[in-house]
Amino acid sequence: MAASGSILPLVLRELCFAAGGRAIIGGVSATIDAGPATIILGANGAGKSVLMRLMHGLLRPGSGEVVWRTPERERVRRGQAMVFQRPVMLRRSALANIVYALELAKVPAAECEAQAMDALREVGLAAVAHRPARVLSGGEQQRLALARAWALHPEVLFLDEPTANLDPGATREIENVIKAFDASGTKIVMSTHNLGQARRLGDEVLFVHQGRLVERAPVEDFFRKPGSAEAAAFIRGELPWV
DSSP states (O other), X not given: OOOTTOOOOXXXXXXXXXXXXXXXXXXXXXXXXSSSOEEEEOOTTSSHHHHHHHHHTSSOOSEEEEEESOOOHHXXXXXXXXXXXXXXXXXXXXXXXXXXXXXXXXXXXXXXXXXXXXXXXXXXXXXXTTSBGGGXXXXXXXXXXXXXXXXXXXXXXXXXXXXXXXOXXXXXXXXXXXXXXXXXXXXXXXXXXXXXXXXXXXXXXXXXXXXXXEEEEEHHHHHHSOSSHHHXXXXXXXXXXX
């Protein structure tokens, strides 16, 4: 159940989105509650990233609604963060990247650097605090993006294929940070096409196929006995990428 003052639940009502004359999201409805980590699972091209951008507010639906519990836009903006497959790094140090995000969030200037360092320590990057962010490895940049989110203490964290371009070692490090977010009470909403990752990190699965929400189930139920032919084919590795 959402805590008092929570921005959750997030309600999606018949969301549709098209680009270039092609329907990408078609009539998706769901309620995203506080608590369990939600995995948006599907093949590349299924519409997962677009759906997450609609939830986060980066895209406006062609029709349908994205409704948070609170109507206060500023509270919704402050209460959520998103980490992308390829994080955007500013031309400044790792520490300064986080300080800048805290300044935008109107954290008192005297507190910004200490909070930023705490976030870097949380993701194991304190040693590179003063290194230019753009020279960090892909895995380090992704951890920095997570540290930026951690410093802001979001209620909801959207993660769009956060380990898609990383090697197994970096992937494990990112997954450990995501688990720490989850354990701290942050609501995780994450897209992936990786079945193993969905099982490791998720509590529930929303399976998306060709822009439609085909199935929703607890993660173990989804993998043990999928309720749709499309999900069963995807788990077997037989569903073609679209």
